[in-house]
Amino acid sequence: MFDIDRWREIFQSISKNKLRSVMSGFTVAFAILLFTLLFGIVSGLSNSFKDAFADDAQNSMFVRVWKTTKPYKGLQTGRRIQLKNNDFDYVKDEYDGKIELLTARVNRNVNISYKNNQDNYSLRAVHPDHQFLEKTIIDEGRYINQRDLKEKAKVIVIGRLVKEDLFGEKPALWKRVNVNGISYQIIGIFSDEGGDNEERMTYMPITTAQMIYGNNDEINSINIGYNPDLSLDEAIAFGNKLERDLRKKLNIHPDDQSALRVQNMAEANKGVGSFMLALYFIVIFIGSGTLVAGIIGISNIMIFVIKERTKEFGIRKALGAQPSSIVGMVVQESVLITTIAGYLGLSLGTYILSQIGDSLEDYFITNPSVSPGIVIGATVVLILSGLIAGYVPAKRAAKIKPIVALRAD
Amino acid sequence: MIEIKKLHKSYPIGKDSLHVLKGIDLHIKEGEFVSIMGSSGSGKSTLLNIVGLLDEHDEGEYYLNGQLIKNLNEKKAAILRNKFLGFVFQSFNLISYKTALENVALPLYYKGIPRKERLKTAMEYLDKVGLKDWANHLPNELSGGQKQRVAIARALVTKPKVVLADEPTGALDSTTTDNVMDLLRDINNDGMTVFVITHEEEVAAQTKRIVRLKDGIIISDELTSKSKAV
Known part of the structure; x- marks a missing residue:
């Protein structure tokens, strides 16, 4: 009223x-x-x-290895652990339903040159899923695909800052650069919200890198994007199980944190x-x-x-x-x-x-x-x-x- | 107008009770100008509070304008006060943050009169008490006599049946006392019932009927020369 x-x-x-x-x-x-x-x-x-936590995907998990610190099954401490392609395949086959994205990673330092410009850069040799796990943003061209992997194609994706260093304002896409003496074609240029270091990175197919640098099947780490349908607790359980299974497969003491560890974003998120x-x-x-x-x-x-x-x-x-x-x-x-x-x-x-x-x-x-x-x-x-x-x-x-x-x- | 039969009132004081009014019989007809005399403690203020519906009696009967006053709740009492009674207090009791005009208009607000009409009527009554030029002054800008005249205008503005004045001149000097009493007499001459409480003989002498109260009972009730003169 x-x-x-x-x-x-x-x-x-x-x-x-x-x-x-x-x-x-x-x-x-x-x-x-x-x-x-x-x-x-x-x-x-x-x-x-x-x-x-915006740099990496929220649902990512990293499998990393170092040296053993505990003796196990007669094996000495200080043994260097090496992940290989069959470990990658094991993860792929064993946990199919729980994984959305999967990539292995080989890290190298390389010298890249174009005409008179040249510098040292970090190289990551990866599977195509890596793009989504690292939230790589393709500005020009494309990312690595399955066909590159299969053909072990000599192709490279370079960061925005690498392009600036080597090409300045000139176009770089589809140009050829010299990576440690071997010629690669630039198929993509990317940017990354993770900062300058990420944008000074280069990517190539993991199969190419394994063939050219060492001719082996070694990998440095495995990155996983777990199925987003999993709850945080389920994701943490998955990470723990993966850690146990991989330690068992690689003959590592079940509690040896320093030899093999699964870093799980789910835990951080939680x-x-x-x-x-x-x-x-x-x-x-x-x-x-x-x-x-x-x-x-x-x-x-x-x-x-x-x-x-x-x-x-x-x-x-x-x-x-x-x-x-x-x-x-x-x-x-x-x-x-x-x-x-x-x-x-x-x-x-x-x-x-x-x-x-x-x-x-x-x-x-x-x-x-x-x-x-x-x-x-x-x-x-x-x-x-x-x-x-x-x-x-x-x-x-x-x-x-x-x-x-x-x-x- | 006011009819009181065997009225008793006592106030509790701790475990005991103080018997203030001990059987008052009083009949006041319409148009009378009555003063209640008595020393302090005689019960005269209590009588006025009961007559004015500001307090309740314990025993006896009280008819106001023919209506039996019994078990009134606050709301009914407020309506009756607004309709039949106008108050003039010793300490004026004007609202300090309202102008003279607004103070006079306030009873009309509680009567539900529209604002324009309210202010117009209030102005008429201020004019009647000779304070038209002071309408927009706050109470603290007025003298004691002026304040009391504003209060009288406020008491009259609803055209009540009875004006109740509790020591209306108690805070005034002799000149202004005479002014206020003249004003009350004029009101009475217009036909209004006026009921004054006082302990001053000179004030009482200006009314037409003096009721003397002592220790809660009426000791005398007589008409004055003023009434005979009329």
Whole structure:
């Protein structure tokens, strides 16, 4: 029910008692401001965590090998472990359903030259799936395909910065470069969000590299993209099983972490997930605490205000005001102040967050913001608290007999 | 207009109770100008609070405008006060953040009168008490006499049946006291019932009927020379 006269009474009461109104408003505005900043900053932290893992696919697993540190089945410690093609095939055949992407990797350092320009670069010899596991972005041409593997084609995919080094502004695609004395054709140029080092990388078919550099079937590591349908726990279990099976296959002590290890993004994700969850719990706890403090603050002020106005209420009642009209007036005033103040706090908070933007990225806070759900929730809490903060003492004040109220000072 | 029979009122004080009104019988007809005299503690303010529906009596009967007052809740009391009664207090009781005009208009707000009409009527009554030029001043910009005149205008604005004045001159000097009493007499001459509480003989002498109260009972009830003169 809209009652223009009621609103006039309220605006008059607010504007003629500025200090009181500003004081009660300030408590709420400040509480909401803190609440907004807190939530915003945590969302910024969470954004940073998400970005930190953006380089590689979220579902990747790496099989890496070093030297044994535990004797096993009569084999000595210090034995160098070497992955081979049959290990790759074993993984491929054994875990077919659980794997979405699979590639082996051979790492080399190579010298690449084009005309008078030449430099040393890292080379990764891989399967086609590597493109998706590393999130390689093809700018020109194409990535390595099955046919390259089969033909052991002398083709190479070079990073954006390699192209800049060797070709400058000139086109590089389909040109031939000299890699350690052998001529390769550039079939693609890529970029990578992982940074400059990734863009100084080169890729070629793993079969080509195995034939030319050593003529063997050795591989340095196996990268797996597990089936995204797996839950985090299932993915972790898969990683653990893979680790056990490979150690068994390669005659490594089951607990020898230093000889063979499966690095599983699922575990990292789970760690980050539970860390963020814990952080959110803390923030919700502190945030609600701030809100509650704000609510208690405004309740206290309302009690004081109503005490101060007891005589005024007595006068109003003597002049014919019904108790409900007094309660209504106080509650409406309190809700109005909390809503406006809350809205100001919220706006200031979101404004500060938008000003922060990406400037705190060094402190691990990226693009902090609050979600509309939280904003709406906080506003509803505010209005309700204004309602309660006004209603309880007003109800009590309205019950006081007019003569008692008139006697009050 | 006001009919009171065997009215009793006591206030609890700790375990005991203080018997303030001990069987009051009083009949006030429409158009009377009555003063209740008595020293402090005689029960005169209590009587006014009960008559003014600001407090409840314990025993006896009270008829206001022919209506039996019994077990009123706050809401009904508020409606009756607004309809039948106008109050003038010793300490004026104006709302400090409202102008003279707004103070006078306030009872009309609770009567549900539209704003324009409210302010127009309020201005008429301010004019009646000679404060038209002070309409937009706040109470603390007015003298004591002016404040009381604003309060009287506020009491009259709803055209009540009875004006109840509790020591209306208690905070005023003798000149302004005379002004206020003249004003109340004018109101009475227009036909309004006026009910004044005072402990000043000079003030009581200006009314038409004096009821003397002592220790909760009426000790005398007589008409004054003023009433005979009319």
